[in-house]
Amino acid sequence: MHSHHSHSGSYSQHGSSPLDSMIEQAEKLHMKTFCLTEHVPRRNAKYLYPEEKNNSDDCVNLDRLYQDFNKFVIHAQWIKKERQNGPTKYIIGTEIESCDEDQIMYAKEFMTKYSDVLKFCVGSVHHINGVPIDFDQENWDLALKSSNNNLKDMLLSYFNDQFKMIQTMKPLVVGHFDVYKLFLPQNLLVNSLTGDVVFERNHTDNNVLAVKDIPSLINNWDEVREIVIRNLKFIDSYGGVLEINTSALRKKLAEPYPSKDICELAKQYCGGRFVLSDDSHSVEQVAVCYREALDYIVNVIKLNTMYYLDDGDGEKLKALPIPIDEYKNDFFWKQSCLP
Template sequence: MPYSLHSHSGQFCKHGYGLLEDVVKEAIRKGFYVYGLTEHMPRFADSELYPEEIEAKCTPSSLATTYNDFLKEAKRLQEVYNGQIQLIIGSEIEFINEEYAKYVHQLRKDTIDYVVGSLHHVQSIPVDFSPELYQKALQIAGNGDLKTLFVKYFNEQYEMLRSVRPEVVGHFDLIRIFSDPVKAEQLLTPSSTEAAEDKEEHNDVWDCIIRNIKYVIEYGGLFEINSRAWKKGLRDAYPHRNIIKAILVEGGRLTLSDDCHGPNDVGLFYEKLPDYLKENQINSIYYLKRDQNIDALSVKEHSNILDDKFWQSMSK
């Protein structure tokens, strides 16, 4: 019974493709038990639009309209496919500045079941849109130093976590997406053999990671294992295996997300997950499910996941 708590479609996301209903149909075909519909929340300033949105002549107002249209369609699909799949409705949030916490709280209050707490910007500069914008963030926010950029990313993530307390933490270490892989590996390895003076800087990054992990565990959030990282050519899914180890040591709970951006992305690289879970000694995964008794989402455990028939439908 596979599941994913993080997805998108081209109908409501400019860097996605295809209809949301076709995403749902593919999730049903592949035997998903729970599938989260989590289009991006709108952004609220012209300066925060992505290049693709500017080209499409989007505005903050049009993004808000698109998001409201998503909510209507998601609720319609919940009703149409009730009994075939459990669809839960959320949003992948933005946290470009602290004002976004207010927007997220309002969304939560009025419209959605849960949020995927993601950080896509450092000092308001997008880090996952393109290598060019990543380099801009590295130079401006990181002063040309990858360690500094990583520390700022995890510090801003901590502010997002404290402000929003997302039920699911999205791609925890997205900051490594366009980084130098050798340098990123060093930064994310607590037993690094760097020189003593470098270790001190390195530990700043790792201390931020552990602080953030502990906070999520404290309020009860889930950390997604996001398979879309493999589409970007990274060795590890998000998060890096060393971060997964730290999450497990601290007693954290992991979930699964394909971060789908269209119908063909449903279950993206899920066939690689059994080996990844085994390598990282993960035998239990958690997911959100609507509890009809309390009319709210609750966290469920899927134990012995490596012994399950969970994975067979992913090869279809």
Template sequence: MPYSYHSHSGQFCHHGYGQLEDVVKEAVRKGFKVYGLSEHMPRYQDQELYPEEIQAHCTPTTLQTIFADFYQEARRLQELYSPQIQLLVGTEIEYVTEHYGGYIAQLRQRHPVDYLVGSLHHVGGTPVDFSQELYDQALAKHDGSLVNLYCAFFDEQLAMMQTVKPHVVGHFDLVRIFADRVAADSVLHNEAVKQRWMRNVDAFIEMGSLFEINSRAWKKGLRDAYPHRDIIQYILQKNGKFVLSDDCHGPQDVGMHYDKLPGYLKECGISTIHYLVKENNQIVVREHANILDDAFWDTMKSW
């Protein structure tokens, strides 16, 4: 009975593929107990559009329409498939500038989602996960220094968390994505960087956010899922809580690389994960203990 709280589809995300209902059907087929539908919230300025959105002639207004359509479809699917799976309707937030705190509040009033995935995709207004080219642009803006880029990432992440207070922390250390693999890991231990991510872990734990183990990092060729195993060790020391996420971008991504999770969790010393469910119209956190000794993973044998 796996779980995931981070997903996308090509129907509502330009870098995804396939229909949202097909994502849900695949989650049902694979035996997911809870699956979160969390399309990206819209961005609000022309300069914040991704290259793929510009090519598709999107505008900030059309992105808002797309999100409204997603919300309506996700609620329909939530009800339609309720006998087979618990679907949660959420959104993966954007936090490009400090104004996004107000945008997120307005979005939640118009579309009262069940939960928020708190992610950071930009540093200094430049996307860091879209392409190597844009990552290099962000790096250049920080004097070509990975230390400076990482520090800026975690400082902006702190501002996001203080404003938004998300239920789930999305890909905590996404800034590793296009860095040189050896350097990406070593920079996490630079004293200035380490102080920042430790500070952020402490702050997320204090506000009750859950850290996703995001398996999509393996699709990107990283050795560790998000977050890095050294960050996981600190989270465990501080009694932080973990959820699982596949960060699906289409039907074939549902449960992607979940076969690697048992070994990764064991290596990291994680024996308990947590999961969100909706009870009496409220989101609550439940515990799944002894996950490595459980029949939890048996459903994957039929995938």
């Protein structure tokens, strides 16, 4: 079918398969569209991930990320040209880092510099208060601590950072909308009124609940719900789409990104525009968990239409609709080789 978000071991330190191997897999699976979206490099060394700090001189590592991105741009153009008559369409974009406002402006510079090549960006948030939230449990806990050990405050920070990013970049695809849930402990005790984390339960306080017992974190606090709606309305205003990202499923979460409560709000406030992404970093992850995603799309959030990106007329990239009956009956889903 389609994937609007991918990485490779060729240009990402946390990827594991060469880019050429990944596109071969996309074609083997008869994918119609496979978007190439390596990360914009980071400007500040403090945002390097551990696997990127393999040299004592962080400036060397920052320069390597910069050079790798330049190589990616050249390689991606070669792929698009050489395989233009193949079974899969390749669209070149990038995933932007929104670690802070300086990094957002740096990403904007890259989009301008490569405007003739990069047709869109996947706009994502990976940090709260400068701390990565999708790397490991230790860092997620630090991000919570930096938010006054208050889960509501953590979510408010996340969605406010997301708003800054979408205001500046207007990303056509908004990536993994609720990635903060990756390391969110389901047994974490929270005061459901204030959002404060509770470290020792007082059984006389009925407001203290485990996260798993709160039906919807988004709808539990009016302040959080209101800024999520604000973000969705802004995305809708410039014609952006949200990705249904299956990496959450391969990481053993119960739902893709975004969760059902956010999807319901997106149907109401963002035109219900969703595209599908695998966020793959290896051959094994191309189209991973897509059958589960189809069930989520059809039977859980009950979309009437899915979307995909297309540059067929050679002009501005567009998000085009597919009626859900046509989508779910596509040949792609009948293949026995789907992961």
